[in-house]
Amino acid sequence: MTLQMLVQIPLLGVAGWLLAQGTPARLRRVLAAWNHRGVSGLVLASLTGLVWMLPRAMDAAVDVPLVTLAKFLSVPLLLGAAIALSWPRMGFVVRGVFLVELIATCFRMGWLYLVSPVRLCSNYLLDDQQRLGKYLVGIGGAVVLILAWKLMWGRIDTGRTERKDPPIGPR
Amino acid sequence: MTVLRTLLASLAILVAGIAVLAFSTDGFRAYTTETARRIDVRTHPRPVPPLVLQAADGTRTSFAALRGRWLLVDFIYTRCTTYCSVQGGEFANLQRWLAGPIAAGKVTLVSVSFDPRDEPAQLAGYQRRFGDSGTGWVAVRAVASADRAVLMRVFGVTAVADGLGGFVHNAAINVVNPDGKLVAILDWDDPRAAARYITRRLTP
Numbered sequence: 001m002t003l004q005m006l007v008q009i010p011l012l013g014v015a016g017w018l019l020a021q022g023t024p025a026r027l028r029r030v031l032a033a034w035n036h037r038g039v040s041g042l043v044l045a046s047l048t049g050l051v052w053m054l055p056r057a058m059d060a061a062v063d064v065p066l067v068t069l070a071k072f073l074s075v076p077l078l079l080g081a082a083i084a085l086s087w088p089r090m091g092f093v094v095r096g097v098f099l100v101e102l103i104a105t106c107f108r109m110g111w112l113y114l115v116s117p118v119r120l121c122s123n124y125l126l127d128d129q130q131r132l133g134k135y136l137v138g139i140g141g142a143v144v145l146i147l148a149w150k151l152m153w154g155r156i157d158t159g160r161t162e163r164k165d166p167p168i169g170p171r
Numbered sequence: 172m173t174v175l176r177t178l179l180a181s182l183a184i185l186v187a188g189i190a191v192l193a194f195s196t197d198g199f200r201a202y203t204t205e206t207a208r209r210i211d212v213r214t215h216p217r218p219v220p221p222l223v224l225q226a227a228d229g230t231r232t233s234f235a236a237l238r239g240r241w242l243l244v245d246f247i248y249t250r251c252t253t254y255c256s257v258q259g260g261e262f263a264n265l266q267r268w269l270a271g272p273i274a275a276g277k278v279t280l281v282s283v284s285f286d287p288r289d290e291p292a293q294l295a296g297y298q299r300r301f302g303d304s305g306t307g308w309v310a311v312r313a314v315a316s317a318d319r320a321v322l323m324r325v326f327g328v329t330a331v332a333d334g335l336g337g338f339v340h341n342a343a344i345n346v347v348n349p350d351g352k353l354v355a356i357l358d359w360d361d362p363r364a365a366a367r368y369i370t371r372r373l374t375p
Binding site for chain 2: 032033034035036037039040043044047048050051054056057059060063119120121122123124125126
């Protein structure tokens with residue numbers, strides 16, 4: 001369970017992110033026209049993440065080959081690539097909302113897995129579930145610390161200067 | 172224009188996403204596989220295949236031979252030393268509580284082992300250990316290993332090796348009706364509810 005949620009799914013996301021780096025300029029332009037400040041991409045990525053966070057979906061991804069295929073396609077394309085194409089276009093507020101929601105989700109899921117006395121996935125043991133809970137709380141805490149550090153000492157794009165989408169097409 | 176298009180795209184994604192979520196949770200009712208299988212069984216009773224089973228005394232029986240009465244079925248492995256060992260005591264209790272219907276041939280309790288290591292001798296030991304009073308409770312195993320997989324699939328039982336020679340599995344009390352259909356999955360730790368379920372259906 002820990003492996004699926006904290007190693008496999010993130011790696012699939014990274015694969016999608018890398019894949020998105022090779023998006024042809026034309027496609028990038030078409031997508032950008034529908035993705036003002038990365039909002040559509042963010043919605044898509046959040047919903048995809050939400051689906052694969054359900055204990056039932058994680059179970060099915062182990063038991064049902066078709067669901068496994070759906071996961072291996074949707075996490076890179078609808079989550080990783082969507083974030084990769086949208087993050088550079090997001091403003092300060094959108095990024096902030098995204099990160100705060102990420103932290104909250106880590107804590108919520110982590111806490112749930114830590115305190116749940118029953119196994120939420122039929123395929124995984126309780127100690128695995130609790131370990132995942134501990135790690136999720138740890139990750140949430142780490143993101144908080146990184147953000148705090150960035151707010152105190154980092155360079156932050158507050159969006160106060162007129163925001164321009166990065167240039168489209170080959171430079 | 173881009174803003175409007177983004178709004179449209181986001182709305183479409185949102186609607187599609189909610190549809191996928193609704194579909195994958197049975198309309199926001201089942202977030203775990205366990206809940207899902209209970210809802211599915213309740214709404215679409217599953218026929219239990221008439222597989223050949225071997226009982227603790229070595230004789231052969233089958234789910235087909237057990238038709239015509241209510242069955243309370245649980246999945247076990249006799250080596251269990253943790254919470255699943257409670258299941259044995261519960262079935263012995265059920266045997267006492269339902270002695271009337273059992274004597275009338277209306278109910279039978281069936282403990283199915285999913286552990287390939289369980290032979291009739293182990294099954295007999297299991298029943299003895301938990302105080303089997305003699306009638307109405309059979310401990311069985313599937314003879315062919317393919318049958319064991321079929322049974323686990325039909326009943327939706329997943330057993331994960333616990334690394335200590337045992338298993339962790341989604342224990343439950345499964346109810347099979349006289350037509351041989353799996354109609355309900357009840358909590359493993361509430362045998363009284365299972366007894367009530369049966370008594371309610373037997374009293375006209």
